[in-house]
Amino acid sequence: MHIDPEKAKALPFRPIEAEIERGRLRFFAKAIGQRDPVYSDVEAARRAGHPDLPVPPTFFFSLEIDDPGSLSFLAELDIDLGRILHGEQSFTYHSLAYAGETLMLQPKITDVYSKKGGALQFLVKRTDITRLTGEPVAEATFSLAISHPEVRA
Amino acid sequence: MTTTTEIAVGTELPPLRIEPISRATLALFAGASGDHMPIHIDSDAAKKFGYDDVFAQGMLSMAYLGRLLTDWVPQHKIRSYRVRFTAVTPLYAEPTCTGRVTDITDGVATLELTVTLADGTVTLRGDATVDLS
Numbered sequence: 001m002h003i004d005p006e007k008a009k010a011l012p013f014r015p016i017e018a019e020i021e022r023g024r025l026r027f028f029a030k031a032i033g034q035r036d037p038v039y040s041d042v043e044a045a046r047r048a049g050h051p052d053l054p055v056p057p058t059f060f061f062s063l064e065i066d067d068p069g070s071l072s073f074l075a076e077l078d079i080d081l082g083r084i085l086h087g088e089q090s091f092t093y094h095s096l097a098y099a100g101e102t103l104m105l106q107p108k109i110t111d112v113y114s115k116k117g118g119a120l121q122f123l124v125k126r127t128d129i130t131r132l133t134g135e136p137v138a139e140a141t142f143s144l145a146i147s148h149p150e151v152r153a
Numbered sequence: 154m155t156t157t158t159e160i161a162v163g164t165e166l167p168p169l170r171i172e173p174i175s176r177a178t179l180a181l182f183a184g185a186s187g188d189h190m191p192i193h194i195d196s197d198a199a200k201k202f203g204y205d206d207v208f209a210q211g212m213l214s215m216a217y218l219g220r221l222l223t224d225w226v227p228q229h230k231i232r233s234y235r236v237r238f239t240a241v242t243p244l245y246a247e248p249t250c251t252g253r254v255t256d257i258t259d260g261v262a263t264l265e266l267t268v269t270l271a272d273g274t275v276t277l278r279g280d281a282t283v284d285l286s
Contacts (some may be wrong), residue, residue, distance in 0.1 A: 025184070031178075031185035032216040033171065036223065048227075055232055057219040061212055062187040081190075082202040085188060086211040090235030141235075 005112035017064040088143035166252035207244035236279030
């Protein structure tokens with residue numbers, strides 16, 4: 001079933017409050033084979049001038065999907081999990097974030113467009129990431145490709 | 154870590170070779186990243202969706218490419234980082250992350266980034282901008 005762009009763009013997303021935990025950052029570092037101790041050893045991070053373990057470049061994606069409601073838009077738009085692929089992902093950075101901080105994430109669907117005569121649809125979701133003071137930390141943009149094999153291109 | 158005075162258009166980042174992707178790699182990344190989609194960790198679910206077996210999370214490859222960047226410059230120098238996922242990464246694949254400087258304007262370098270498997274398949278293409286000042 002095709003996504004109605006106007007319905008998607010009007011979907012409300014509540015803000016997500018995300019605490020950054022040292023243990024989770026160490027687990028993430030281990031899972032990606034990170035050997036730089038700045039990302040797992042607080043003393044090494046401090047020696048490099050950081051107040052604590054830094055949040056690595058792609059971890060903001062995890063802060064968002066940790067929220068139990070973060071994927072509910074898929075069900076609300078009747079998107080079949082068997083037909084989706086992560087198409088693109090981007091981040092723009094303003095300042096580093098660290099373990100011990102609490103960040104606010106505000107997602108919003110900003111675009112829905114079709115390609116190949118409607119056989120493929122793309123949904124674009126942008127998330128603004130800030131400190132509790134409102135200071136910007138990063139923006140994340142997620143692009144999902146949804147196939148509609150019933151449409152012949 | 155590289156000093157920024159050595160960087161010019163055409164500079165290649167030292168390639169980052171990744172250990173072959175195992176089921177354990179995918180299970181660990183599912184837990185650490187919070188992406189619990191069964192298609193990456195449960196062979197039965199992958200088959201139900203028409204795949205031969207589980208395959209790697211796209212964000213795992215993006216995290217590997219992120220390591221290439223932070224091995225090269227301190228993370229606060231990275232202004233933007235984006236990728237397009239062009240092919241799935243199957244089990245046992247051996248990804249290599251590469252990057253090359255394609256432009257330097259006003260003290261900001263643009264890097265072209267790629268993840269390539271041992272058989273030549275390109276799984277990710279992307280770019281990043283890095284502050285050289």
